[in-house]
């Protein structure tokens with residue numbers, strides 16, 4: 228199975244639906260160590276991405292993700308808009324057509340590189356990077372071992388969810404939560420949590 232245009236569109240739709248469903252949880256997490264807008268930021272961004280896709284001429288999966296990324300950058304004011312926007316643009320730009328599991332793993336790695344280039348966060352800084360990094364490693368390992376896309380995506384989702392849980396004891400060193408210093412300890416990072424949602428929807432959307 229390849230990551231094709233219908234799958235790319237289904238992924239963005241699934242993220243929008245998941246963000247809608249989890250919006251209040253994301254907002255709650257961001258209220259504890261940020262300014263409480265992570266859920267609404269992503270809800271606004273991915274709703275706009277859906278509208279942008281409706282107007283998109285038939286295009287490859289890379290163009291779908293690039294368009295979603297561009298929309299996130301233009302519609303979301305918070306830190307997560309440019310970070311996820313650049314990430315989706317980088318994944319889109321790196322995707323060959325057709326893309327199998329190994330190619331998608333490399334494209335997702337390019338997305339992580341883009342997040343790190345913009346945000347300068349290291350693993351352990353309590354950010355998106357703490358979920359996206361293990362997700363890419365798991366995706367790569369599964370694809371390298373011959374797993375098809377659904378299995379590789381499921382492994383990545385599990386790793387991202389664990390990565391998000393593992394942010395709880397960390398002290399934030401990037402973003403708004405870092406202003407809290409030690410008081411950021413004991414809370415799950417909202418961005419790592421939304422990254423886990425993004426990888427989970429990729430796994431679910433692979434029939």
Ligand code: ADP
Pocket residue numbers: 257261262263264265268269304305306307308310342345346347348353354355356401402403416417418419
């Ligand atoms: P804002 O912090 O501007 O209100 P959001 O609430 O939408 O934006 O997003 C907050 C999330 O963004 C954090 O939980 C964190 O995971 C992520 N984040 C913040 N700064 C960075 C960074 N420099 N690198 C990676 N992720 C970051």
Ligand code: MG
Pocket residue numbers: 257261262263264265305403
């Ligand atoms: Mg916020």
